[in-house]
Structures are given as C-alpha cells and as structure tokens.
Amino acid sequence: xxxxxxxxxxxxxxxxxxxxxxxxxxxxxxxxxxxxxxxxxxxxxxxxxxxxxxxxxxxxxxxxxxxxxxxxxxxxxxxxxxxxxxxxxxxxxxxxxxxxxxxxxxxxxxxxxxxxxxxxxxxxxxxxxxxxxxxxxxxxxxxxxxxxxxxxxxxxxxxxxxxxxxxxxxxxxxxxxxxxxxxx
Amino acid sequence: xxxxxxxxxxxxxxxxxxxxxxxxxxxxxxxxxxxxxxxxxxxxxxxxxxxxxxxxxxxxxxxxxxxxxxxxxxxxxxxxxxxxxxxxxxxxxxxxxxxxxxxxxxxxxxxxxxxxxxxxxxxxxxxxxxxxxxxxxxxxxxxxxxxxxxxxxxxxxxxxxxxxxxxxxxxxxxxxxxxxxxxxxxxxxxxxxxxxxxxxxxxxxxxxxxxxxxxxxxxxxxxxxxxxxxxxxxxxxxxxxxxxxxxxxxxxxxxxxxxxxxxxxxxxxxxxxxxxxxxxxxxxxxxxxxxxxxxxxxxxxxxxxxxxxxxxxxxxxxxxxxxxxxxxxxxxxxxxxxxxxxxxxxxxxxxxxxxxxxxxxxxxxxxxxxxxxxxxxxxxxxxxxxxxxxxxxxxxxxxxxxxxxxxxxxxxxxxxxxxxxxxxxxxxxxxxxxxxxxxxxxxxxxxxxxxxxxxxxxxxxxxxxxxxxxxxxxxxxxxxxxxxxxxxxxxxxxxxxxxxxxxxxxxxxxxxxxxxxxxxxx
Numbered sequence: 001x002x003x004x005x006x007x008x009x010x011x012x013x014x015x016x017x018x019x020x021x022x023x024x025x026x027x028x029x030x031x032x033x034x035x036x037x038x039x040x041x042x043x044x045x046x047x048x049x050x051x052x053x054x055x056x057x058x059x060x061x062x063x064x065x066x067x068x069x070x071x072x073x074x075x076x077x078x079x080x081x082x083x084x085x086x087x088x089x090x091x092x093x094x095x096x097x098x099x100x101x102x103x104x105x106x107x108x109x110x111x112x113x114x115x116x117x118x119x120x121x122x123x124x125x126x127x128x129x130x131x132x133x134x135x136x137x138x139x140x141x142x143x144x145x146x147x148x149x150x151x152x153x154x155x156x157x158x159x160x161x162x163x164x165x166x167x168x169x170x171x172x173x174x175x176x177x178x179x180x181x182x183x184x
Numbered sequence: 185x186x187x188x189x190x191x192x193x194x195x196x197x198x199x200x201x202x203x204x205x206x207x208x209x210x211x212x213x214x215x216x217x218x219x220x221x222x223x224x225x226x227x228x229x230x231x232x233x234x235x236x237x238x239x240x241x242x243x244x245x246x247x248x249x250x251x252x253x254x255x256x257x258x259x260x261x262x263x264x265x266x267x268x269x270x271x272x273x274x275x276x277x278x279x280x281x282x283x284x285x286x287x288x289x290x291x292x293x294x295x296x297x298x299x300x301x302x303x304x305x306x307x308x309x310x311x312x313x314x315x316x317x318x319x320x321x322x323x324x325x326x327x328x329x330x331x332x333x334x335x336x337x338x339x340x341x342x343x344x345x346x347x348x349x350x351x352x353x354x355x356x357x358x359x360x361x362x363x364x365x366x367x368x369x370x371x372x373x374x375x376x377x378x379x380x381x382x383x384x385x386x387x388x389x390x391x392x393x394x395x396x397x398x399x400x401x402x403x404x405x406x407x408x409x410x411x412x413x414x415x416x417x418x419x420x421x422x423x424x425x426x427x428x429x430x431x432x433x434x435x436x437x438x439x440x441x442x443x444x445x446x447x448x449x450x451x452x453x454x455x456x457x458x459x460x461x462x463x464x465x466x467x468x469x470x471x472x473x474x475x476x477x478x479x480x481x482x483x484x485x486x487x488x489x490x491x492x493x494x495x496x497x498x499x500x501x502x503x504x505x506x507x508x509x510x511x512x513x514x515x516x517x518x519x520x521x522x523x524x525x526x527x528x529x530x531x532x533x534x535x536x537x538x539x540x541x542x543x544x545x546x547x548x549x550x551x552x553x554x555x556x557x558x559x560x561x562x563x564x565x566x567x568x569x570x571x572x573x574x575x576x577x578x579x580x581x582x583x584x585x586x587x588x589x590x591x592x593x594x595x596x597x598x599x600x601x602x603x604x605x606x607x608x609x610x611x612x613x614x615x616x617x618x619x620x621x622x623x624x625x626x627x628x629x630x631x632x633x634x635x636x637x638x639x640x641x642x643x644x645x646x647x648x649x650x651x652x653x654x655x656x657x658x659x660x661x662x663x664x665x666x667x668x669x670x671x672x673x674x675x676x677x678x679x680x681x682x683x684x685x686x687x688x689x690x691x692x693x694x695x696x697x698x699x700x701x702x703x704x705x706x
Contacts, residue, residue, distance in 0.1 A: 028618040035355070042362055045377065053372055056648060058640045060369035060376055067365065071358040078351050111408045115610060118400075118585055122602050125589070134586055141582035145412040152579075160583055164590060172235060174594035 025083070032079040036072055043068030110144075117141055129179020130168075135161040187313055194545030198553065203243050207550055210247035211557045214254020215565075219262050219573045220580060224272060225255035225500075226516040226623070227398035231584075233391060233524055234591040241528040242543050246550040248524060252517050253305060253500045253551070256460060257558050260297045260493055261566060262573045264290055273460035273496040276468040280481060280488030287484045291428035291566075296438055296486055297493040298562035299430075304446040304494035305555035308501025311450050312508075313548055316537065319509040323534035326510075328641035329652050331533070333662040335635045338512040340669045341455060342624050352620045360625040363388050364632025371640050383600045390523040390629050392592045392605035397622040398516065399588040400605060401612020403581045408613065411577035434486055441471050441487040445494030452495070453502020459515040460496040460503070467495035501551060508537060508544055512631070516623035519630045527595075533634075 046068045049061030121137040135157050142153035168174040198207065217228030228251055236244035259274035264281035277297065284293040326334070343353040366377045367387025378384040430438075445467040452463035471491040472481045481488045506512045511532030513519035525532045530540060537544040592605045612622050646652035653659050 031614055031618050035359075039362070042377075049369075049374065049376060050372075058371060058643055060372055060374040063361070063636050063639075064365045064376060067358055067361045071355065071362065074351055074355045074358060078349070078355060081351070107408055107410055107412075110412075111404055111613070114407060114581075115404065115606070118606055118609075121585075122589060122599070122606055125593070125602065126599050130590070130593075134590075138582050138586065141585075142579065145407075145578035145581060146576075156579065156583075160586065164586060168590050168594060172238065172594065174234075174590065175597055176590065176593065 029079060029082045032075050032082060035075045036079065039068050039071040039075060043072060114141065114144065117144070125179075126177040127179055129181045130176035131161060131165055131181060132179065134164060187317055190317070190541060190545045191313055191549055193541065194547075194549030195552075197242060197542045197546040198246055198550050203246055203546070203550070204553075206239070206243045206247040207250050207554055208557060210250025211254045211554055211561055213247075214251040214256075215258035215558075215561060215569050216572055217251060218255035218258020218260075218274075219569050220575075223402060223580075223584065224398065224517075225252050226394070226520060226626075227402055227584075228255055229517055229520040229524075230391065230394040230398050231587050231591045233394075233520060233527070234594045236524065237527070237595065241525075241530055241540070242546040244524065244528055245521070245543060245547050246554075248521060249504070249547055249550060250554045250557075252521070253497060253554065254558055256497045256500050257298065257301050257562055258569060260301070260489075261294060261569055264293050264297070264489070265570055266573060273464050273499070274493075275461065276464040276492035276496075277489055279468060279492075280483075280485050283482065283484030284486065284489065288427070289484065289486075291425065292430040292434055293486065293489055294566050295428070295563055296430045296434055296490050298559055298566075299435075300438065300442040300445065300490040300494040301497040301562070302555050302559040303442050304449055304498040305501060305551065305558070307446040308450050308453070308498040309548065309551035309555065312501055312505055312551070315454070316505055316508050316544070316548065319505060320534060320537040323509050324538065326534055326658065327656070328638040328645065329656055329659045330662060332635060332638040332642055333653065333659050333666070334510055334512055335631050335638065337662055337666050337669065338506070338510075338514065339624070339628060339631065340666055342514070342621075342627060344669050349619050352618070353624050356615065356621040356624040357628040359620075360628025360630075361632045361635075363393065363625075364629050364636075370633065370637055381600070383598055387633075388604060388629075389595065389601060390519075390626065391527075391595050392601040393608045393629055394516075394520050394523065394626050395588045395592050396605040396608025397612035397615070397626060399584060400609025401616060401622060403584050404609060404613040405616050406577055407581060408617075412581065414577060430486075438486055438490040441467075441491035442494045444470060444474075445491040446498045449495030449498030450502040453499030453514070454505045455514065460499040463499035464492035464496040467491040504547070507532070508547070510534060511536060511634070513627050516626050519623070519627040522630050 043065065046061050046064035049064060050059030051061050051065065052059045117137065117140055121133055124133050138157040138160055139153055142156055143150065146153070165176075169176050198204070213228070213232060214225075217223055217225060229248055232248065232251060236247060239247070256273060259269055260277050260281065263269045263274045263277035264285050267278050267282040269275045269278055281293055281297070284290065339357050343350050343357060364387070366384055368374070368385055369376055375385060448467050448470060449460070449463040452466060453460065468481075468488060468491060471487050472478050475481065475485075475487065477485070500517075503514045503518050506514050507518045507521060511522065511525075511534070513522045522532050525536075530536065530543065588605060588609075589602050592602045593599070595601070614620075615622050615625070642652060653663060
C-alpha cells in the first residue's frame with residue numbers, strides 16, 4: 001500500500017469544539033492506549049508462565065514475556081510521540097476510491113452499523129443456517145448501502161446465495177451449517 | 185545443468201489437464217482480483233486459500249501463484265481506465281496510465297503494459313530458475329541459529345523498508361508474534377492464552393486473521409471512505425477500435441524501460457519486505473530521472489507506465505525466491521502462501537526444494553506458461569475485465585464479506601474462527617487508519633512459531649548461551665546484515681540523495697548527448 005500523508009494542524013483537528021476543554025486526544029492515541037492495556041494484560045499473564053523449565057530450557061513464558069514487554073514499550077513510545085506531535089498525521093493507505101474520495105466524506109457510523117449486521121450474521125450462521133442467513137444478510141446490507149435499488153437487492157441476494165451454495169456446498173463440499181433447513 | 189533438468193521435470197509435472205485448468209483458473213481469478221478496487225492480491229489469496237484445501241499441493245500452489253501475479257496484470261486496467269489502482273502495486277501506473285487514456289490511448293497503454301508485464305514475468309521466471317537452487321543449496325547449510333536470525337532479519341527488513349512510521353511497523357509485528365503464542369507451547373506442551381477453549385489449543389490459525397485483516401478490513405476501510413457513494417468515470421476500450429494496438433515507435437520507446445523495470449523489480453522483490461509497490465515507485469522515479477524528456481512524465485508518457493508495470497510483475501516473481509529457499513515471506517501475499525504450504529502439509533524452509541522438487545519446480549515452470557496465458561488473456565479480454573471494474577462497491581462489499589465468512593468457515597468448520605475473522609477485520613480497519621502494518625502482523629504471525637522453535641533449538645545446542653550466534657560464520661554475517669539494516673534509517677537520507685544524484689547525472693548526460701547524436705544522424 002502506498003501511504004499518502006495528509007497533515008492536519010492540531011488547532012484544526014476535529015475536536016476544535018473541545019477547545020478550552022483541554023488538549024484534544026486523537027483517536028489514534030486512544031487506540032494506542034487500548035493496545036498498551038491489551039499488552040499489559042498479556043504480559044501479566046506471561047509472568048504466570050515459566051521463564052525456564054526445570055531442565056533449564058526455554059519455558060513457555062520466555063517468548064510471551066519478551067513480546068509483551070517490548071510491545072508495551074513500543075506502543076508507549078508511539079503514544080508519547082502522538083501526544084507530543086504538534087500536528088495530527090492521518091495516514092491514508094492507498095486511495096482505492098480515486099480522486100473523488102476526499103469529497104465522499106467519512107462514514108464511521110455506517111461502517112459500525114455494517115459491522116453490527118456482520119456480527120449478527122456470523123452469530124446466527126450455525127443456528128439459522130448459512131443459506132437463509134446469507135440471503136437475509138445480503139438483502140439487508142445491499143439495501144443499507146443502496147436503498148434506491150430494491151429489486152436489484154432482492155435479485156442479487158437470491159442469486160448470490162444460490163451461487164455461494166453451489167460453489168461451497170456442491171462443488172467444494174465445505175459442509176456449511178444447514179441450520180433450520182436441516183428440519184425440512 | 186541441474187536447473188534445466190529440474191525445470192523440464194517441473195514442466196512435465198504441470199502438464200496435466202487438472203494443473204493446466206487450475207493455472208487458467210488462477211490467471212482469470214487473479215485478473216478479477218486485480219481489477220476490483222480495494223481487493224488486493226493479499227485479500228484475494230486469503231479468500232481463495234480455503235478453496236485449495238482439497239487439491240494436491242502442486243495444483244494448489246500453481247493456482248494461487250497465478251492469482252498472485254495475475255493480480256499485478258489486472259490492477260493496471262483500473263489504473264489506466266478509471267484512475268483507481270486495483271491494488272497498491274499499480275499506484276504508479278495511474279501517474280501516466282490515466283493521462284494516456286485521456287489522450288485516447290487507453291488501448292496502446294494497456295497492451296504495452298501487458299507486454300511489459302509479460303517480459304518482466306518471464307525474465308523473473310528465468311532468474312528464479314537459476315537463483316532459487318543456488319540460494320536453496322546455500323540455505324540448506326543453515327542451522328537453527330541462522331534460521332532464527334534470518335527470521336529476525338526478514339522482519340527487520342520489513343519494518344525498515346516499510347513506508348510510514350517504523351515504530352508502528354514494529355508494533356504491528358509484535359501483535360502478530362503475540363497472536364502466534366496462543367495455543368500449546370511447542371517445548372513443554374503447556375497451554376498459553378487459551379482461556380480453557382478447546383478450539384484455541386491448536387492456536388489461532390493465520391487464515392481467519394489474514395482474511396479478516398485484508399478482506400474484511402479493506403471492505404470496512406473503503407466503506408468508511410465513502411466507496412459506496414462513488415460514481416466511476418470510465419474510459420471505454422475496444423479491441424476492434426482504431427488505434428487499439430501500440431505503434432512500432434511505442435515498442436521502440438518502451439523496450440529499455442521494460443528491461444530496466446524487469447531487472448530492478450526482480451532485485452527489489454528478492455529483498456524481504458520491499459515488494460512490488462516499492463519496486464514500481466522506484467522504477468517510475470528511475471525512468472523519470474534517466475529520461476531525455478522528463479517533463480513528459482505525468483502527462484501521458486508511456487515509459488512512465490511500462491517501467492513500473494514491468495517492475496511490479498518482476499518483483500512479485502522475485503519475492504518467491506526467499507519464500508522457496510528460506511521459507512521466509514517477504515510480503516503479506518507470500519506470507520499467505522507460506523500459510524498455504526503448512527496447510528497442504530509442506531514444511532517451508534531451505535529443504536523445501538530438495539524434499540519437494542515437483543512442488544517447487546512445478547511452481548517455477550508454471551510461471552512461464554502462466555505469463556503466456558496472461559499476455560493472451562490481457563490483450564484479448566481487456567474489455568471484458570474492464571467491465572468487471574464497473575461493478576460498484578455497494579454491490580461488491582457485502583458479497584466479499586460472505587466470501588470471507590464462508591472461506592473461513594470452510595477450513596475447520598469453526599464458528600470461532602469466523603468470529604476471529606470479523607474481529608481482525610475491525611482491527612485491520614483501525615490498523616490502516618492509524619498507519620500500522622497489517623502485512624507485518626500477518627508475516628510475524630506466520631514466522632512466530634518458526635522463530636520460537638529455532639531459538640529453542642539454538643539454546644539447546646548452546647546450553648543456553650547466546651554466544652553461539654557470534655561463533656558461527658554465517659550467523660555472524662547475518663548479524664552484520666542486521667546491523668546494517670538498523671543503520672539504514674540513519675544513513676537512508678544520504679544513501680537516497682547519493683543514488684538520486686547519480687541517476688540524475690546519467691539522465692542529464694543522456695539529455696545532453698541526445699542533440700549531438702541527432703545532429704550526427706542528420
């Protein structure tokens with residue numbers, strides 16, 4: 001991926017509205033903070049594992065301890081760099097949607113709704129069954145992303161589900177979960 | 185010579201109806217993966233890997249390798265026609281490719297890019313035929329200390345060469361190592377980070393992680409950027425139209441950039457971590473620097489397209505050298521191939537070529553044939569593939585998610601792995617958003633167990649002394665290389681300016697010589 005960096009002055013950072021409420025902490029800093037917490041728990045668990053075995057060989061905790069401590073240090077260093085930075089660097093890796101992408105806005109809310117639908121789809125994959133769950137998932141997400149084309153969404157949901165069934169179940173014998181269809 | 189007889193055996197291995205069909209399927213799928221913006225070769229390989237589960241290893245690697253280098257061909261089509269790279273290695277192709285389409289020269293640009301890709305792919309296949317056995321026989325002398333150092337050096341290269349923040353690259357690699365520690369400890373059999381789950385005893389498989397990071401992560405990132413609202417401005421292209429084929433002058437003008445791109449790309453590709461994207465951007469800069477008419481670059485100058493196109497194809501072939509000879513992946517795509525080796529029951533490493541010659545030489549032989557297929561498919565099916573690029577993201581996004589979910593489930597019939605895939609998809613989105621490297625994470629995940637095992641063996645050999653790394657000549661050499669890699673960022677500016685000064689001098693001399701030669705010709 002080719003990173004292109006756009007530099008947003010801290011003063012113009014999205015939390016301008018937060019001016020006067022103290023220094024703005026970038027989402028990246030929150031992400032790094034979460035990473036440090038994750039690795040702190042990881043390292044704490046690593047210290048419950050042996051560093052060396054009774055035979056004097058490398059124990060199960062040897063690698064995890066090194067990884068955990070190093071990761072916390074590297075994440076903390078990144079966090080300090082981010083907090084100290086006068087500018088908030090937004091690294092955008094490869095602009096897949098072309099020049100117009102900048103004008104299309106950012107759609108974090110939609111993305112999270114999509115992730116939530118994906119989570120529901122995956123959680124019912126076994127109980128409801130791969131085929132019915134896929135058809136409903138496709139219909140809902142296609143309508144979410146393109147509400148103007150309802151007929152197209154229905155046709156695609158049915159056609160793609162049939163194609164998936166033929167590819168994975170008939171051709172590859174993947175053993176997809178039958179779910180409610182097993183009762184018929 | 186051994187190389188010739190091994191290559192002949194490799195050709196015989198792949199000349200079965202099944203393998204030829206798999207090669208053709210790989211070529212076509214690679215083209216499709218390449219033309220779909222937002223689905224790079226890594227995502228394509230990760231999604232398609234489970235499909236190869238029931239195949240024999242040779243057929244599987246022939247198909248997946250064809251997907252890998254086929255994606256490099258396909259990515260050019262969208263770069264030229266809609267100014268949107270199908271994947272990162274074809275970013276440089278937009279610089280002059282799209283202006284060429286605007287000038288009405290989309291046909292010649294795409295044909296010339298295909299010819300350049302074919303030449304580079306074939307040059308790469310020839311070079312790998314001779315380089316891989318030499319490197320493999322040298323690597324066969326490696327013991328556990330050298331293997332451990334090679335793994336560390338490979339990751340170090342990836343972090344040093346990675347564009348953007350190197351500290352974030354290191355953090356990404358450590359995340360991969362951390363995930364690799366989940367499961368049973370290979371030394372003593374104790375469980376680590378399994379939380380009592382039976383499914384986690386065997387560790388976290390790399391397939392759900394790779395599919396999540398590259399497949400789901402890409403979809404989420406494109407959606408966040410508004411890909412579902414995008415309206416594509418598209419240049420049409422038809423093989424029957426007048427001016428579809430390049431002229432003789434085009435061929436003459438592009439011969440040298442294709443040759444330079446092929447050699448440069450292969451060299452960069454062999455270096456772990458550098459990859460096709462770096463190769464194509466380096467080639468573009470090189471062509472601009474040595475050109476007699478640098479002012480034409482960026483305005484639709486064909487050498488600005490043919491050079492990078494050749495470089496990215498040669499690099500994708502070159503990156504298979506460390507994979508086949510050391511078992512070390514140099515990029516996210518080759519990391520997925522290493523995972524494939526393990527899935528098919530093969531042990532990646534220096535002995536792979538010796539113990540599985542049919543597999544290794546079948547792969548190398550398939551590149552010759554695959555490149556011929558790609559050239560023909562490219563030239564005669566450009567309009568058909570161009571039409572795939574017109575499918576909007578709002579339709580493709582949900583379908584890709586279903587493919588990812590089914591592909592992940594198909595491997596072990598595990599719902600937990602599908603959940604891990606989604607979690608990694610969200611993680612992949614944030615990693616891309618904040619400049620971390622999903623590629624480094626996947627490579628570290630694949631290499632983690634190898635690093636741990638080789639260090640454990642080293643410590644057993646040396647009775648727990650790290651001095652062993654300094655006592656062996658080869659390992660000492662690798663340590664010197666690692667020290668050099670660490671100092672590259674410090675000296676990088678000087679090295680870069682030195683190289684660009686030298687290249688600019690060559691370009692200036694060429695420009696000064698050109699009028700003199702013209703006057704002599706007259």
